[in-house]
Amino acid sequence: MAASANEAGQNLSRNALIALVIGSMVGSGIFALPAQFGRSTGALGAIIAWVIAGTGMLALAFVFQSLSQRKPELDAGIYAYAKAGFGDYIGFASAVGYWIGCCLADVACLILIKATLGQFFPVFGDGTTPTAIAVASLLLWSVHLLVLRGIKGAAALNTAATFAKIIPILLFIVVAVTAFDGGLFARNFWGTAQPDFGDVVTQVRSTMLLTVFVFVGIEGASVYSRYASNRADIGIATVSGFLTVLCLLVLVTLLSYGVLSRPELADLPTPSMAGVMESIVGRWGSVFISMALLIAILGNYLSWSLLAAEILHSAAIQRTMPTFLASENAHKAPVGALWLTNSVIQAFLIVSWFAEYAFTLALKMTSAMTLIPYFLVAAYGLKLASSGEGYVASERARTVDGIGASIATLYAAGMIYAGGPKFLLLSAILYAPGTLLFLIARRERKERLFKPVESVLFGALAIAAGAGIYGLAVGAISI
Template sequence: MANEEKKLNILSLIGIIISAIIGAGIFNLPKEMATSASAGVTILSWIISGIGMGSLAFSMQNLSNKKPDLHAGIFSFAQEGFGDFMGFNSVWGYWVSVIVGNVAFGTLMFSALGYFLPIFEGGENIPSIVGASIILWFIHYIICKGLDKATFLNTLVMIAKLIPLIIFIVCVIGGFNKGIFFHRFWSLNTENFYLPDVVHQLKNTMLVTVWVFIGVEGAVVFSGRAKKRSDVGKATLLGFATVTVIYMSITVFSYGIMTQEEIRSLPNPAMAYILERVIGKAGAIIVNLGVIISIFGAWIANTLLAEEVSYQAGERNLFPVIFTKENKNKIPINALIITNIIVQVLLLSFIVTDQAYSILSQLSSAIILLPYTCVALYQLKVTYTEKQSDSLGNYIVGIIATAYMLWLVYASGFMYTVLTMLTILPGAIMFIYVRKYYKQQIFKNYEVFIFIIVAALFVYGLIQLPLIMAL
């Protein structure tokens, strides 16, 4: 698709991953974790998430190396392993997840701007909608100019966003107070370790950790544009390792600056007020500027992911052919336009609820569990069918990744599981349309069974929707 001079090197691939992962979430991460867990449980949560998401990253690296023909993003693993309908559900879920995530970016960006300009205070009002809309279509304009220009700007922003994060980590380590850190280390309510309470806290942190890792698949999505196929796996692991260290440092050391109760009651973005406690008002200024820079980069990276994955879905006859049209700069222009129009409409959620960021981020996490689970299951399938010399290690990686994904489905809870089903079935209408357009059989026999399950869960979701909205 792309000309040779526009192929992506390993730095650009890593830039997409880090920019996609480190976006809005990290600057409110201490609060999101403290709302659910104590310092001790937060450490356990990152260990579990690191192993689980690390296994998923290794699965992506392995599949990318062993299946070089599958360069249409992570959904191509689902399509190849489990058929067109599961491939469609995977790409539909991924596309919707990234779109919802982009809307969540808007609320935190303008919450940060509200620190400097009170008109945007809270990030969920009319001026914020107008401002977010301007940012949205400015990013659209940049991407339309070409992938090379967009990824170059993204790499510069990635470097810029790491500066305030490094400053934050250095400062909280310097101001660390072990007395505060070990106060009620295992629970907000007791000094003692109580296993059922710890497990409950762990369960509540799972969607938070998945949300902040969304984007780890960035290099795989753009594998068809990479200069070297081997760079895809390397970029995935390097990007994942980098952000894991950053995440653990920021959240864990924050408990040595403020108590869990204090952190969980902070306004967004919580990191600003934690650093302000250490170095004064300059800390809040540094973090809020970092938020703005970081989200701008993440917004670029995630928009690239959304338009690329929907374009690739069109190329593989899963999305309508309209998604495959390119402009003169080889950008999938219709995929980009459709994606950003949906984001624009969803920006209205800013004035629907005062918890837009938390709701949207966790919904985005819940929806993306389907494509991630398909990657883990395909890793097991490929390992079983090919039985190569590295099979034992790949089995272990696949089993851990699959178990972690299933745990996340359980941990996501009733509300987000139902909301996921409500987003999946409408996509089936597009799938049926595309199959008829290409004069193909709509469902294979086993896919009829899957469709019936999805439809039943959709009906159940509609019945339960009033209860969900009341929660």
């Protein structure tokens, strides 16, 4: 498949891969950070949260870099690693979880676009009014037609959008630095009237799913590894893109604590970066950031559309998904995967009408759905380092990779725990019906539906999904 992609002129340069990573991560999340963090924690908690998230995600970035070198034949990224390490069904579950996470991220983007417009046109409200959903649906299918014209053309547009949205964020950082009040930052430091480190721990935990969301997309270059002009660019793009985004996230978050008090930050409407900018330079600042947000999210939305379709398409090529998802059109776009992906996004958009805080729910569910695939990638990296597979005897890199993979595995497991049972049960509700695709693929190949261990795993997943549905029915779980 890599050969056919290259022959078709679909190969991507290092800069295009870096733009895919940055474009996937920089979107709706960064523009909502001031208020999201202001509601959850003070400056100290934010610092601790970013240290934990930065360390864990950097370790994961290095795992992706190492795996691209040790297992170059696995050219479907996050899904292929889980399958190679832990079998067909777990590999399939990783693909489905990541795919649904991408779909939910697109829903978050669409809601935030309409919520931003709602600040100027009340008919869009918080992004979930009937008019907002109708216009979002129109945008959804317009992008669908764009991507059908070819992956490389869409990636080129994403590269341009990435550069266009970074410039306003950098301007916000410069303006915030000039307005930074050290005394106000000190008053916001603990997040409470009196220093209490025990409360800070609680604050940090409440932010962890937020930090995961803004880093989702770190695997963008890995997912598109089959299109890379040079496989060495995959690891470089992943680490470079991550470090760039981490710097932007930390600066946007911490500088905001020196501009407004924590209660003021917490009360800002979405997108809260616009509110911070307005407090410094006036109304034009809010309009400017809102316009930048629309550009950023459109690019981010395009990145997620590409990633969602590619993961389904790659899994279908490797015969873990049904064959209709491997179909391509004349432009080499994954047409079957695109139709299914955008149909699911449309369904989620309709459900968002009934959610009380649709944007926050989509944000946290994206994190919850992608954490398990991240955990499996990190665990596979740890498995290779432990067994020595792919390493030369006594190679020092094996020890270094083992340490990095251990950190990434612990981080992903810790984030799953920090998210709590609610999001695990809601995730199970989405994972369980996705297994239908696995069953269709097995029947196509005339293979046994489940191996014994896989039957146990599916049974546990079905029970968790049932518990989640019951919790929603009786009101124990709310959306």
